[in-house]
Amino acid sequence: MPQAPETLEGWYSLHLFYAVDWASLRLIPEDERQSMIESLQSFLTKHASARENNTGDHALYNITGQKADILLWVLRPEMKQLNEIENELNKLRIMDFLIPTYSFVSVIELGNYLAGKSDEDPYENPRIKPRLYPELPQSDYICFYPMDKRRNETYNWYMLPLEDRQKLMYEHGKIGRQYAGKIKQFITSSVGLDDFEWGVTLFADDPLQFKKIVYDMRFDETTARYGEFGSFYVGTILKTDDLDQFFAE
Secondary structure, eight states: OOOOOOEEEEEEEEEEEEEEOHHHHTTSOHHHHHHHHHHHHHHHHHHTHHHHTTSOEEEEEEEOSSSOSEEEEEEESSHHHHHHHHHHHHTSGGGGGEEEEEEEEEEEEEEHHHHOOOSSOGGGOTTTHHHHSOOOOOOSEEEEEEEEEOBSSSOBGGGSOHHHHHHHHHHHHHHHHTTTTTOEEEEEEOTTTSSSSEEEEEEESSTHHHHHHHHHHHTSHHHHHHEEEOOOEEEEEOOGGGHHHHHOO
16 A cells, blocks of 8 residues: 655645625725725734734735635634634625635645655754745735646556655656745645645746746646646735725725
C-alpha cells in the first residue's frame, strides 16, 4: 500500500465569495447605505487586530468577472473561530445585499515533500513557521483556485510510491521557485473539509504572473498527468477605507 505523506498544519482557512445585489442596494437611502458600509468597515477593522497579534489574518478583494464581486479570505487558529466570524458577518445589515456564490473550507498545509526532515520541532522552524501562520501580503492582485490530484484507471496519484511522488513534487516546486519575488503562494488542504482536496491562493502585483506560472506548470508532469482544477477567481485588492467608493452609486 502506498505511504501517505506526513503533513504540517497551520491556521484554518475560509474563503467566502459574494455577489452584490446592486439593483436592490440602489433602492436604499444614502444615509442608510452609508451606515451599512460603516458597520462592515468596523467589522473588518475589529478583526484586523488578529494580524497585529499574530492570531490570524484576512484579505479582502474585488473579484473580476461574473463569478463573484467580493472575496473575503479569513485565517484563524481554530475552525470554530471561522464560524464565529462568518456568523458575525452574516448578521450585518449589508449582508442582505451580498449573495453567497462560493465558499472553501480548508487548513494551511505543508507536506513532507517540501518540508524536509529534521530532529527539531518543525512548528518552531523559522523557515516553516511563517508558512503555516502567515502574514498575508497586501498585493494588488489575488488568484484562487481549488484542485484535486487525479485518480482514475490510467493516472492515480494515490497509488504512486512515496518516492515517486516526492520526486514529482520536487520538480513541480522548482517551477514555483522561479517566481519568487513575483508571486506569493499559499496552499490549503481541504481533504475531508470541502469538495476539492486543496486550494491554491496566489498574490502578485502583476496579474500576468498568474497566467505565466499556471501555464508553465501545465507542462510539468505532476500537473499534466495528475492535476484536476476547479474554477479560477482573480481580483484586485479592496481596502477597508475604499469600501465607500466601492458601494457608491
